[in-house]
Amino acid sequence: MEKKRLKKNLLSDVFLQKGVSVPFSITSPLRSFHNMLLMSFMIFSVFLILFLSGVLYVQFSIRLRMNQENQSEQLLKQGGIQLEEYLLSMRRISDALYYNVVKGTDVDYSKLNQEMNLLYEAHKDSLVSVALFSAQGKYIAAVPISAEKKNRKVTEQDWYREAVQQVENLHFSLPHVQNLFDDPSYRTRWVISLSRVVELSFDGRSDSGVLLVDMDYKMIERMMEKLNQVNGKRYFYLCDKRGKLIYHPKIREIYRGHAKEDTELAVAQEDGIHRLKSDGKEKTIVVDTIGYTGWKLVSVLEEGNDVFATGGMLYYVFIVISVTLLIALLMNQVISLRLSYPIRKLNEDLGNMGVKRPTMEEISSYGSTEIVHLGESLLQSLQRIDELTEERIRQQEEKRQSEMDALQSQINPHFLYNTLESVVWMIESGKREDAVFMVTQLASFFRISLSAGKNIIPLSQEIQHAKNYMNIQKIRFKNKFTVDFDVEEEVLSCLTVKLILQPILENAIYHGMEGMDEDGEILVSGRIQEEEDGRRSVLLSVKDNGFGMTEDKARALLEKTESDYSSFSSQKKRGSGVGVINVHRRIQLRFGSIYGLRVISAPDEGTDVQVLLPAIPFTEENQKSLEHGNMHHSTEHFHSGSQEGEKE
Numbered sequence: 001m002e003k004k005r006l007k008k009n010l011l012s013d014v015f016l017q018k019g020v021s022v023p024f025s026i027t028s029p030l031r032s033f034h035n036m037l038l039m040s041f042m043i044f045s046v047f048l049i050l051f052l053s054g055v056l057y058v059q060f061s062i063r064l065r066m067n068q069e070n071q072s073e074q075l076l077k078q079g080g081i082q083l084e085e086y087l088l089s090m091r092r093i094s095d096a097l098y099y100n101v102v103k104g105t106d107v108d109y110s111k112l113n114q115e116m117n118l119l120y121e122a123h124k125d126s127l128v129s130v131a132l133f134s135a136q137g138k139y140i141a142a143v144p145i146s147a148e149k150k151n152r153k154v155t156e157q158d159w160y161r162e163a164v165q166q167v168e169n170l171h172f173s174l175p176h177v178q179n180l181f182d183d184p185s186y187r188t189r190w191v192i193s194l195s196r197v198v199e200l201s202f203d204g205r206s207d208s209g210v211l212l213v214d215m216d217y218k219m220i221e222r223m224m225e226k227l228n229q230v231n232g233k234r235y236f237y238l239c240d241k242r243g244k245l246i247y248h249p250k251i252r253e254i255y256r257g258h259a260k261e262d263t264e265l266a267v268a269q270e271d272g273i274h275r276l277k278s279d280g281k282e283k284t285i286v287v288d289t290i291g292y293t294g295w296k297l298v299s300v301l302e303e304g305n306d307v308f309a310t311g312g313m314l315y316y317v318f319i320v321i322s323v324t325l326l327i328a329l330l331m332n333q334v335i336s337l338r339l340s341y342p343i344r345k346l347n348e349d350l351g352n353m354g355v356k357r358p359t360m361e362e363i364s365s366y367g368s369t370e371i372v373h374l375g376e377s378l379l380q381s382l383q384r385i386d387e388l389t390e391e392r393i394r395q396q397e398e399k400r401q402s403e404m405d406a407l408q409s410q411i412n413p414h415f416l417y418n419t420l421e422s423v424v425w426m427i428e429s430g431k432r433e434d435a436v437f438m439v440t441q442l443a444s445f446f447r448i449s450l451s452a453g454k455n456i457i458p459l460s461q462e463i464q465h466a467k468n469y470m471n472i473q474k475i476r477f478k479n480k481f482t483v484d485f486d487v488e489e490e491v492l493s494c495l496t497v498k499l500i501l502q503p504i505l506e507n508a509i510y511h512g513m514e515g516m517d518e519d520g521e522i523l524v525s526g527r528i529q530e531e532e533d534g535r536r537s538v539l540l541s542v543k544d545n546g547f548g549m550t551e552d553k554a555r556a557l558l559e560k561t562e563s564d565y566s567s568f569s570s571q572k573k574r575g576s577g578v579g580v581i582n583v584h585r586r587i588q589l590r591f592g593s594i595y596g597l598r599v600i601s602a603p604d605e606g607t608d609v610q611v612l613l614p615a616i617p618f619t620e621e622n623q624k625s626l627e628h629g630n631m632h633h634s635t636e637h638f639h640s641g642s643q644e645g646e647k648e
Helices: 002-017 033-102 109-122 158-165 217-228 251-256 263-267 307-351 360-364 369-410 413-428 432-453 459-476 501-512 551-557 562-566 578-591 620-627 632-647
Strands: 127-134 139-143 190-202 205-216 234-239 245-247 272-278 281-289 296-302 456-458 481-487 495-497 520-530 536-544 596-601 607-614
Touching (some): 033 127, 033 217, 033 272, 158 205
Antiparallel strands (some): 127 139, 596 607
């Protein structure tokens, strides 16, 4: 059980030092490699499909818009051709009357009325009336024959003024109500007037007049309505070269102010396709000019139309995306299962590690090269953990043995016997106060040595333990040496392994100053120092003025073999140095190899034994952590914590 506990602690230490959680503890299905792989594939597939759908949507929109623009252009040209043919037929009527009947001969009213009737009957579906007026606006002839409306002056009509102002041209008016003659059917007739100045001859006398052909507006209206039936998302309108509307599908709303059309922007464009912004909306307009009239036939296609509405395209795209997602889901499931199999197999074998550990041959059958390498690395790591566990157990036993040996050294029967003998001698000599002092020091000495079974104590107690020991030895040696303590206050609040100064002091007394003629001097000091890597350490020093030793001997003092160390309990010679190596070994077992003892000495120069400890504050939490076996792993944790605290 102890071995399993140590292995678990070792695993925790190893992975915590790496900054990760202990493995094999992730049980959430959502975090399994298979599900994470499947989710990654699905997210990628969804984004890819949405991206491709967006690209297709944009491409389809562009192509559809181009098709609509081309269709508008074709329809516009067809409509323009029809309008031109209609207007050309009206012009031919005017030309026939002028060149065949009126021009070059005296006005023959009978022949004039006959020719006008023939032309009217031939085109009465598209004509409302044909009339001839003198330069003064006097009525000469008209078909169909009807009475003139009273109070109507021909010379004030727009079509008349335009014809008179530009005598060489034909003029097409805007739509207006025919208001010169009474209609036999009593209907209001909308017309477009074609007017021109003609030469008249009366009995050889030349004069001028105006020939009027009133075209039925319904003919143009039917042509435009036929164009506007093609697509409800697109409309066509007709205006003159100044932007005045001739036809618009919403002409009534425009005149009432309920709608608006930017005709001036359209007439300013050349013939062709144009993408413009009007009234805050993106529009595509196609312009075509009707020959010799200057009229503009315009097609308007508003941007932002639902391009998928045509042919159920939206439904089609939805079906394609759904089927593609379903196929992607099935493929992702198969691929993720195949790719995650080695990981799942490795995880299963690791989960059964307590029952049966897989062999290298079994791991090699996982398939994926990377997973095989990972499995082999994990297996090697587990084997290494087993070795480290055995090493930890050995170190724990060694630590316990060293601490037991250290305790035994304090309860040395010779030391206790000699001290009690000195107490008896003092009492017999009447030195009762000295005897009481010595017994008090001895009691404090053993109380700190035992420390209620604790191995980690404050440095203040360790210093007090050293003082008790030196007070006893000074009495026993009749003050043949002096001892001074110079320890910083901050040092006293740090923790240490107990019983580290007494063996060094014992070595200084029995080895460093034995046989000296003059009084010995011992200085015990302690201070906090900053290391190069940022660590804070406690440096204790025990310096004497004894005989000293050579550098080789000083170095050998801390290089005792394991057999020398393990035979410590059999050592009887006082100050043999085995106690010093015991201190050195216990410090390194507890805090790490960077700490421990250092001996500085030279012949006839005395000896300075330095003790390096981590500067860890003594708290109940720190004491428990170091007492229960984390050793120098815990020390590294304390150092990192203290450094972070300083930064804060």
